Amino acid sequence: MKKILILINLLFFSVCYAQTSTKEILLLHSYHKGYKWTDEISSAIEKEFASYNNINLTTVYMDTKRVSNKIYYEKLYELYKEEFKTRKFDVIIASDNSALEFLIEYQKRLFPNIPILFCGINYFDESILEKNGMKKYVSGVLEQVDLEKNFELISKIHPKLKKLIIINDKSRTGLIMKEDLEKIFPKYRKKFKIEYIDDMRMNELKKVVSKTDKNTALLFVLLFKDKTGKFFTYKQSLKQIKSLAHVPIYGLWDFYLNYGVIGGLLTSAQAQGEAVSKMAMKVLNGTDISQIPILKKSPNRYIFDYNELKKFDINIEKYLTNYKIINRPFSFYRKYKILVNITIITMVIFIxxxxxxxxxINRRKKLQRALSNRLEFDKVLLDTIPNAIYYKNVDGKFIGCNLAFADLMQLPKHDIIGKTAFELFPEDIAIKNTQVDEKILKTLETDTSEMALHFSNKEIKYFILNKAVYKNIDGRIGGIVCIMDDITERVQQKQFLIQQSKLAEMGDMVAAIAHQWNEPLVELSAQVQDIQTSYLLNELKDCQVEEFVKDSMIQIQYMSRTLNDFRNFLKPSTKKVIFLIKKALDEINEIIGKQVFYSNIDMHFNYIDGEDLVIYGYENEFKQVLLNLINNAKNKIMENQSEKRGNIIINISKEQEYNIIEIIDDGGEIDEKIISSIFEPYFTTKTDGTGIGLYMAKVIVEDKMHGFIKVKNFEGNVVFTIKVPYKKD
Known part of the structure; x- marks a missing residue:
C-alpha cells in the first residue's frame, strides 16, 4: 500500500513539474534589430508568448543584410556553439531564409534533434529539407508575395494608367522577384507600359522618378543596394524615392508602410509571427513537429496608408471589401457610427x-371606413356565391365560411368557427380531409379531390373540393381555403347514363338469355315427354321420378342463375371493391357465351400472368364495360363475317400498378377518320345506336375507376386496351 501511495505522489509531482517547468525557445533572425520586418515578427511572437510565465524566449540576430558568406556562417557557428553549449531549447524559430539555411546546415552540431519552425521564407524549395535528414524536424509558414493580385489591384484603381515603374535591386530576393515579375509582364503590357529598374545609381533613379506624370504609378519591390553597391536601409531608400515622386507608390511588404507607400496586398510580418507562434505552442504542448504541416499559403493582407489614399484621392471601398487602413485620424462618427446613425435615424423618424x-390619423379613419365597407362587401359576396366555401388555420380549425357552407352543415356560421373536420364530417372523410391538408401545407400546391356526404334524410351529395394554401401579409402560411363544387347532379346524370347504357344492352342480353335457356328448355321438354310415356305404359318407377326431379332441378337452377346474373348486371355498384377479373369475365361469359358461340364466333380467354389478378373498382359497372366491348366486337364480326368462324381474344396481364385487359376481334379495322371520336358522347355509326355505350365505358374506367381505355387498329384487328388499378386509392 505504501509503494502505491509513493507512486501516486511521484506521478502527481511529475505532472505538476511538467506544468510549471520552463520552456526554452530560441528565435533566430536572419536580419538585424531595427529592420522593421524583423522587429514586427519579433513583436508578434513576443506578444503571443507574453501571457505564459513558463516560456523563456531568447532572440538572436544574424545580420545577413550586411554580411552574408560562408566564412561569416562558420564564425556564427563557432559563436553559437560557445554561447549555447549549456542551453537546451524546446523549439527553435527561424525568421527568413538565411536563418533557416543556417540551421539546416548546423542543426546537427549545434541543436541536435531540436524541432525547427520557420517564418518569412521566400521561394521555398522543399527539397532543401532533405539535406542532413532535416525533413522530420522542420515545419513553418511561407512568405509568398502575390504579384498577380497587386497588378490587378493597381490596374483597377488606375484604369487610365499609361506607365508602371517597378523599382527592385539585384539582391538574392530581388533576382527571384524579377523572375516572377517577368512571367506577369506579357499580360499587363497590353494595358500599360512597364519600366523595370534594378541597375541604377540612386541619383539616376531619383531623376527617373522626378519626371513621372499623373498617369504613372510606382511599384516599390526592394532597394537595399544600388548599382554602386551602396547599402540603404528600407527607410532610406524609400524616403529618397518618395521625396521626388508625385505619383502613387505601391508595395509588397508591410514594413514599407508609414514611409510613403500607399499599400497593397502586403506580406505581413505580424501575420507571419502570429502564425509561427501558434505552431510553436502546439510543439510545446506535445504535438510532434512531423504532424504539423507547412502553411504554404502566405497570410497576406490588404493594408493601406490613410494619408497616401487621401493624398491621391483614392476611395479603396470601391475596389475591396476586406482591408485594413492605418493612420486613419480619429473620427467620432466612424468610431460610434452605429450609435450616430441610430440617433439620426431616430430623430428623423420622430420628426x-x-x-x-x-x-x-385622418388617413387611418378613412382606411378603417374603407376596410369596413370592403369587409361587408366581401361578406355579402361570399354569402352570395352558391358554392360552399370555408377556410382553416394551419392547426386545422375552421376560422370562417360562407352561408352556403353553413347551410350545408345545418349550423350557424359562428358555431362552425373553432371546430375541426372531425367535428363536422364523418371520421373517414375527416381523416382523408386532414391528410390532404397536411400534404398541401408542405408542398404549397393546390389539390382537387372528391367527397360524398350522407345526410340524416338519407340524401347523398357529391362534391369536388378545390383546396389551396393562403399566406398572411408577412409571408407566413395562414391556412387553407376550400371551395366545394356540388356535382351531385352530374354524378346522378352519369349514373343515369350508365343505367341507360345498360338498358341499351338489354336487347342483346335478352337474346343471350334466350340462347342460354333454349338448351335447358329442350332438355326439360324431353324429360317431361319421357316421364309421360312411362306413366302411360305403366312402367314408371320411383327411381325414374327421382332422376327426373334431379335433372329438372339442375336445368331450373341453371336458368335461375342466368336470371340472377342478369339482375346483378342491372344493379348499380354503390362502392369500390376488390374483385377477381376472372370472376367478372366468367359471369359475362355465362350471360353471352352461348350467344357468341352460336354466332359462329370463338371467344378465348388468355390469363397471361395467372387467373388471380384483381381490380379495385365498381364491379357491376366494369362488367357493363366488358359486356359492351364484347357485344360490339360480336356485332362487328357478324356484320363482316364470311364462312369461317370469327374470333374474340381476351388477354389478361399485369403491369406495375395496373392490370391490363385487351379485347381483340377480327371483325375488321375501324375507319381511321373516326377512331379518335368513338368515345365521344352520342357518337355512333349505327342507324339505331345511342352513342353512349363507349362514352360510358370511358367514364366508368377513367373517371370512376381512375384507369385508362384506348383503341387501335393492329394488323387488320381492332384492339381495345383497358388499364385499371388493382390497389386502393
Whole structure:
C-alpha cells in the first residue's frame, strides 16, 4: 500500500513539474534589430508568448543584410556553439531564409534533434529539407508575395494608367522577384507600359522618378543596394524615392508602410509571427513537429496608408471589401457610427412622425371606413356565391365560411368557427380531409379531390373540393381555403347514363338469355315427354321420378342463375371493391357465351400472368364495360363475317400498378377518320345506336375507376386496351 501511495505522489509531482517547468525557445533572425520586418515578427511572437510565465524566449540576430558568406556562417557557428553549449531549447524559430539555411546546415552540431519552425521564407524549395535528414524536424509558414493580385489591384484603381515603374535591386530576393515579375509582364503590357529598374545609381533613379506624370504609378519591390553597391536601409531608400515622386507608390511588404507607400496586398510580418507562434505552442504542448504541416499559403493582407489614399484621392471601398487602413485620424462618427446613425435615424423618424401624425390619423379613419365597407362587401359576396366555401388555420380549425357552407352543415356560421373536420364530417372523410391538408401545407400546391356526404334524410351529395394554401401579409402560411363544387347532379346524370347504357344492352342480353335457356328448355321438354310415356305404359318407377326431379332441378337452377346474373348486371355498384377479373369475365361469359358461340364466333380467354389478378373498382359497372366491348366486337364480326368462324381474344396481364385487359376481334379495322371520336358522347355509326355505350365505358374506367381505355387498329384487328388499378386509392 505504501509503494502505491509513493507512486501516486511521484506521478502527481511529475505532472505538476511538467506544468510549471520552463520552456526554452530560441528565435533566430536572419536580419538585424531595427529592420522593421524583423522587429514586427519579433513583436508578434513576443506578444503571443507574453501571457505564459513558463516560456523563456531568447532572440538572436544574424545580420545577413550586411554580411552574408560562408566564412561569416562558420564564425556564427563557432559563436553559437560557445554561447549555447549549456542551453537546451524546446523549439527553435527561424525568421527568413538565411536563418533557416543556417540551421539546416548546423542543426546537427549545434541543436541536435531540436524541432525547427520557420517564418518569412521566400521561394521555398522543399527539397532543401532533405539535406542532413532535416525533413522530420522542420515545419513553418511561407512568405509568398502575390504579384498577380497587386497588378490587378493597381490596374483597377488606375484604369487610365499609361506607365508602371517597378523599382527592385539585384539582391538574392530581388533576382527571384524579377523572375516572377517577368512571367506577369506579357499580360499587363497590353494595358500599360512597364519600366523595370534594378541597375541604377540612386541619383539616376531619383531623376527617373522626378519626371513621372499623373498617369504613372510606382511599384516599390526592394532597394537595399544600388548599382554602386551602396547599402540603404528600407527607410532610406524609400524616403529618397518618395521625396521626388508625385505619383502613387505601391508595395509588397508591410514594413514599407508609414514611409510613403500607399499599400497593397502586403506580406505581413505580424501575420507571419502570429502564425509561427501558434505552431510553436502546439510543439510545446506535445504535438510532434512531423504532424504539423507547412502553411504554404502566405497570410497576406490588404493594408493601406490613410494619408497616401487621401493624398491621391483614392476611395479603396470601391475596389475591396476586406482591408485594413492605418493612420486613419480619429473620427467620432466612424468610431460610434452605429450609435450616430441610430440617433439620426431616430430623430428623423420622430420628426416625420410628428409632421405626419395628423395626416396619418385622418388617413387611418378613412382606411378603417374603407376596410369596413370592403369587409361587408366581401361578406355579402361570399354569402352570395352558391358554392360552399370555408377556410382553416394551419392547426386545422375552421376560422370562417360562407352561408352556403353553413347551410350545408345545418349550423350557424359562428358555431362552425373553432371546430375541426372531425367535428363536422364523418371520421373517414375527416381523416382523408386532414391528410390532404397536411400534404398541401408542405408542398404549397393546390389539390382537387372528391367527397360524398350522407345526410340524416338519407340524401347523398357529391362534391369536388378545390383546396389551396393562403399566406398572411408577412409571408407566413395562414391556412387553407376550400371551395366545394356540388356535382351531385352530374354524378346522378352519369349514373343515369350508365343505367341507360345498360338498358341499351338489354336487347342483346335478352337474346343471350334466350340462347342460354333454349338448351335447358329442350332438355326439360324431353324429360317431361319421357316421364309421360312411362306413366302411360305403366312402367314408371320411383327411381325414374327421382332422376327426373334431379335433372329438372339442375336445368331450373341453371336458368335461375342466368336470371340472377342478369339482375346483378342491372344493379348499380354503390362502392369500390376488390374483385377477381376472372370472376367478372366468367359471369359475362355465362350471360353471352352461348350467344357468341352460336354466332359462329370463338371467344378465348388468355390469363397471361395467372387467373388471380384483381381490380379495385365498381364491379357491376366494369362488367357493363366488358359486356359492351364484347357485344360490339360480336356485332362487328357478324356484320363482316364470311364462312369461317370469327374470333374474340381476351388477354389478361399485369403491369406495375395496373392490370391490363385487351379485347381483340377480327371483325375488321375501324375507319381511321373516326377512331379518335368513338368515345365521344352520342357518337355512333349505327342507324339505331345511342352513342353512349363507349362514352360510358370511358367514364366508368377513367373517371370512376381512375384507369385508362384506348383503341387501335393492329394488323387488320381492332384492339381495345383497358388499364385499371388493382390497389386502393
Amino acid at each position: 416625420i412622425l410628428i409632421i405626419l401624425m395628423k395626416a396619418n
